[in-house]
């Protein structure tokens with residue numbers, strides 16, 4: 001795919017946020033990009049889902065936007081202005097990613113996860129907040145815009161690039177590769193490698209971006225550096241900033257395996273111009289239980305000494321994937337949940353780079369997000385958010401997200417935060433049937449079975465939460481708090497919650513008509529306790545009279561410190577990261 005793109009929408013709103021100054025400031029705000037021919041999409045009121053729900057017509061395009069900033073104390077009502085308390089140390093960029101455009105010309109994607117990536121940034125600089133959003137100019141985006149219709153397949157939409165061409169020629173082209181060419185519409189997250197930032201999804205492609213301008217840079221194929229067809233968009237980072245990620249290598253040299261790899265955070269001085277990816281190193285691989293049915297996974301866990309991989313029975317069917325194009329079905333239909341199978345818990349020893357030999361398993365489940373994991377007194381504690389089926393993917397079909405979405409999208413299983421505990425001694429000398437978990441703080445169990453396998457049953461921590469985040473300094477370590485959005489029986493989050501895994505108590509923020517995004521924890525520079533810091537979340541509003549805003553909460557008390565109201569339409573997004581000013585390379589500005 002090498003089609004060249006046309007200018008497309010993007011806008012920047014600048015909002016002055018003065019500390020201890022006037023409590024509200026109706027600042028001059030301007031759009032910086034020429035509004036292109038497709039700009040009408042920028043004018044969609046609110047998030048895509050909100051738009052669908054209210055079934056609004058497209059708004060006319062605009063080239064100027066206004067923003068207001070309100071600095072508030074909690075509890076607040078919209079429009080209440082009190083003294084601003086945004087700390088001066090909050091300097092940097094909150095970068096976010098998610099699906100943004102679901103319609104191209106007359107064609108429409110089927111699934112919310114298909115949307116063309118829209119990146120967002122909130123820049124905190126000298127007491128001012130700047131908001132910017134820009135579509136990722138992926139090849140998928142450029143080809144679609146050029147054709148004025150969807151021509152690149154996404155998760156829930158199979159597209160047919162050239163209907164006028166002989167289908168057999170196309171069929172042959174697809175047959176010659178077992179694994180089809182996947183999209184580079186990197187809509188899920190942002191990854192940092194060294195000084196570079198990438199928009200990421202779950203295919204073999206990532207797209208480098210400029211974190212200051214949100215411009216799209218090189219397209220990188222993981223496959224050039226490591227033999228993977230898929231890779232997660234939830235990598236881990238160690239204290240030196242090295243990236244640890246996992247991908248699936250499908251039927252390569254007759255084998256399907258999960259590959260764990262490291263991308264170093266720096267490259268030798270003489271190679272300064274080269275990307276860290278050139279120094280990617282494979283740490284180890286785990287063979288898939290089945291050649292043609294590898295597990296699907298969205299994230300994985302780490303502790304000080306182990307890498308944790310949950311091989312769940314939510315699986316990709318490779319034969320279905322290879323033939324989906326001719327059968328006229330989407331990639332999503334190649335995933336299926338085998339509820340009668342087990343979920344295998346793999347612990348990979350970082351030192352020996354080997355999967356521990358004991359077989360550890362739990363019941364069938366579907367899991368997307370690991371919350372955190374750590375080692376304690378000879379046990380590995382693994383906190384995840386799991387489902388009892390794959391209804392999550394189902395409910396994000398756009399046909400369900402219409403006016404009656406509350407009825408259509410009732411989850412048949414709600415997300416549950418569960419704690420699994422694996423005893424590291426593996427009960428070599430223990431009797432069959434013994435519970436090997438000796439941690440007094442948990443009700444999770446691990447039973448030794450006749451064949452030496454260990455059967456784990458989790459402790460339920462809480463229900464109805466998704467998009468978990470922690471203070472990342474505690475990643476892989478014993479921790480106490482996580483922050484998440486609260487969802488009940490619908491896909492739309494209505495609260496942000498701080499959960500204390502020790503006391504099982506919750507603190508929440510909510511406001512009428514507010515749909516919060518994933519809460520990002522930013523540690524305070526003089527951090528003494530785990531929750532010394534701020535929570536940043538962008539809030540989409542479901543009432544058109546209420547402007548969306550960036551919310552700043554005190555992570556300790558969960559009280560509101562400030563909100564920056566932006567009079568442009570924010571979209572519901574997926575994931576992102578905060579880049580502290582010290583990590584920003586001023587050269588790119």
Ligand SMILES: CC1=C(/C=C/C(C)=C/C=C/C(C)=C/C=O)C(C)(C)CCC1
Pocket residue numbers: 113153154155182183188201202203230298331332368369574
């Ligand atoms: C395109 C494509 C894929 C895309 C998956 C996506 C886009 C998943 C998004 C998951 C999210 C957002 C989960 C949230 O919890 C697959 C199935 C990996 C493989 C086939 C090609």
Ligand SMILES: [Fe+2]
Pocket residue numbers: 234298368369575
């Ligand atoms: Fe995710």
